[in-house]
Amino acid sequence: MQNGKNYKAWLYLLPAIAFIGVFMIYPLIDVLIYSFEEGFNFASQSFFGTGGYNYSYVLHDPYFLQAVKNTFILVIITVPLSTGIALLISVGLNSVKKFKEFFQTVFFLPYVTNTLAVGLVFMILFKKTAYSDGLINLLITAFGGSAVDFIDGPYWAKMFVLCFYTIWVVMPFKILILTSALSSVDEMYYKAAKVDGTSKWRIFTRITLPMISPMIFYLVITGFIGAFKAYSDVVAIFGTNLNAAGMNTIVGYIYDMLYGNSGGYPSYASAAAIILFAIVLTITVINLLISKKNVKA
Amino acid sequence: MKVVLENLTKKYPNRNKKEGGEVVAVDGFNFEIPDGKLIGLLGPSGCGKSTTLNLISGLEAPTEGKIYFGGDDVTDLPPENRGVGLVFQNYALYPHLTVRKNIRFPLENLKKGEKMTNEEMDAKALEAAKLVQIDEYMERKPSELSGGQQQRVAIARALVKIPRVLLLDEPLSNLDARLRLQTREEIRRIQKETGVTTIFVTHDQEEAMSISDMIVVMKKGVIQQIGKPQEVYDNPVNLFVAKFLGTPPINVFEGKVRDGKVWVGPDAILDAHGVPDKDVWVGIRPEGVIPDPTGPLKMKLLNIETMGRDTSVVCKDEAQTGDSLRFIIASDAKIDRKSKTVNFNVKPYKAFLFDKETEERIKIK
């Protein structure tokens, strides 16, 4: 009887274990091996030694350094900004009754749209071409500024579009999580505070914020992880040749090393992937340590 | 369907790993349930009555022993093939199905050859629902029903395939007092109407005694006594059974037998011919005394509570074992309320002697 159950259970688990084994556990080991097989080349199926050369190569590759710089700028700008704006909007949403559901629905719309497709729309809104400056530039000139090419122009302009689009993409999730966190704060606390004559601002900083701080930290952590892995929204705006545009990200670098015109070097890609994992892990651990100190949940 | 349990035993590995060894939940059960009877399995919690039910239903496999339904040995049959109906304490209705579909559920699982058409199943379900008087709520979900109604649905579901045995596991304990009375009558009626052999588990002796044809009193996995409720009450085999049955509970004194008399403290209250001298427990049912100023049993009088039909006399005595002694006498019996003491005559057939060590009954000839 017991044996029969054992064997049955493993049978039910078999598909999951098989898929996870082949596509998650084996790759984890394999990626480590790749990362130490120096200069492995797909075409020739050969490598010239084992050791840390791949890591050193990647860390000295100007494209990689550019990608790291881009990624860090993107993370540092978008995570706090998007969380802050989302908090502001959620508080606003929570304080109104009329049209609340309408706004909620609208705000969530970007979540269900194809990042690549809408990125294209952003591109044409910001792009300056020979026959049109694009809508955004028109607005800028209308207010007395001078037109900039946001897509093929200066670095700061490109970074601006990227950050703008990234925030646009990540907002729905954050607004959703924060609104539900806000609405789950017990009404009783607000009533008690009101009776005590506490000002609205104090209520917000002393009651609301501490109560939803676990959710904020959750969003910050997932926000960091997500932003470090930015790739498809960058492709959506700048196209697949990111190195040429100077807008590559770490993940983009990994894929470029693996595949495409510059590809065929899985060992460099693996080294870069492990460096990325190390960065993300470090940041997450730091985040968790900070949140443990500050969040009382 | 006659149900026979033969040396039925269930052992579990001890959960407390330090103690180790095994816990015997059900220890060598032997009894036979005649066809069409309602049996109450009775005992304090942890006595193994639910385990017994699980063994009969097949949800658990016995460590030893056999179970027969009629002439068939069903010991190794899985529950889905055993054809029993089971009603749970918390009803265990399927929350996603309507009443109708809940009741139909067992029919939908019938094996090839017994398969029914949709109409047949609906008809059977309606029939079962009518039996338990829940047929107005066929399209409701369980969450839209009261506890008592859910209970009826659970019974209908257990009955719909006409089980060989119907098992009820503490079916009334989640109901309020009024509904409990009503539902237990209902269960009795349904059992009589269908004639299904029924086993009913409860820790409430009143419940068991009021509707069972036969009760089985259990303690720590061992059967203490089997019999008709009144017989068991009138003739308990040991102190445990005597104490477990009856409200208010039996009054127990420390006593001794000397020279053919039963002594409680300084009083020789009864004759006990042929019983050798020894220390004993003396149990006297609350209704087992008659007030008499010259009676042999003398106690301190604490309080007299008159409750309509009966009068309850609360007393104290040095030899008592519980917190207080309580006797029930007819309300027209004369008793001096101002007195500090009270004297009783003891009805011999309402008083029992138990061995001090073994707690077994000592019969007085």
Place this chain on the structure above:
Amino acid sequence: MNNQMDYEKIERSARTRNKVLKTVTYVLLSVWGLMVLFPFYWMILSSVKSYSAYSSEFVPKFFTLSPTLQNYFDAFTAVPLARYFVNTLIFTLATTAIMLAVIVFAAYAFARLDFRGRNLVFTLFLALMMIPTELVVITNFVTITNWDMRNTFWGLILPSVTSVFYIYLLKENFEQIPDSLYKAAKVDGCSDLGYLFKVMIPISQPTIVTVVILKVIECWNSYVWPRLITDDAAYFLVSNGIQEIRENGFGRENIPAMMAAVVVISVPLIVLFLVFHKKIMEGVSRGGTKG
């Protein structure tokens, strides 16, 4: 008298402040609403402008008086948009269906069956939730290439038919079903598998719907893996199709036709969202992150 005046004053000023606050709130919400909706408006608007009208507008117009569906016609004829669409549909449905089967059985084993090594395996599964896809994608790319599955549906589908997170979610849900229901079903003549399909799955339906919705969204928008594994346009999904259109389709600058393609690609999920928006938002807040 004086006191009363003061109260009135306080009340009036409080009311004004509230009004101002409310107005500011609505303005803020409307501004963000516009920011969200504008790209959608622009994409629809551009998609119905004719190519010549669009190119001649140095200053883009916010409306058009002569809408045309020519671009949609072009989107389906000049590039194989219908093909991308069907591919994505097949990919999404197949991946979701296979994944459901895999995770339901795994969650069932973890939640309902008692077997040696259960806790160990489950802990291992949980640990895997921390592993980012970027780390495993390299080897998976090599594996699929070695299996000769590039440019096949199997190559697209296989690596994404398990999700440790969804197994976890479903297992938790299964475990909340009281044990007495299992016993009841057993006595009612139900087999173990029958119990899974007739009781556990229907009761866990909300979670399963959530998982399906999240997976469908993920599949419909997936870009990275399909890009790695397909270079034959016959197997492109919509995301890759869009990228292809952007880089090679329609002669580089036919923006209106591109926008028509973008609209077509976006519509299914938006319609799905508008119909099920409550369920989707509930589901996402219960257990989803994008990507």
